[in-house]
Amino acid sequence: MKHFYRTQLSIADVLAEADVFFPGLGLNATTNAPKSRTYVGPLGALNLSVFAEGGHYTFVEADTDQAGESRLDRNVKKFFVQLHRRADPTHALEAAY
Numbered sequence: 001m002k003h004f005y006r007t008q009l010s011i012a013d014v015l016a017e018a019d020v021f022f023p024g025l026g027l028n029a030t031t032n033a034p035k036s037r038t039y040v041g042p043l044g045a046l047n048l049s050v051f052a053e054g055g056h057y058t059f060v061e062a063d064t065d066q067a068g069e070s071r072l073d074r075n076v077k078k079f080f081v082q083l084h085r086r087a088d089p090t091h092a093l094e095a096a097y
Helices: 009-022 073-089
Strands: 001-007 026-034 035-039 044-053 055-065
Touching: 001 073, 009 035, 009 044, 009 055, 009 073, 044 073, 055 073
Parallel strands: none
Antiparallel strands: 001 055, 026 035, 035 044, 044 055
């Protein structure tokens, strides 16, 4: 499943967050390129790519080898929330209903 997220964090900041977050889930980094990471573990495989996108945005793309809403996919979404909190720590997430 493919997920994406746009942030105002730098590429280096996003990759530093990923290097802490995903090994904490038991995933080991197998590829450590300047703008991408590949993590493999008991939850599956994850390819994370990060690149600058028009102006001050950083585009984060996460591609898992899992189908549907797997545990790895849910953790990718949690990683995106963590990036959001790092970019804007004062923002409070609320239910929209």
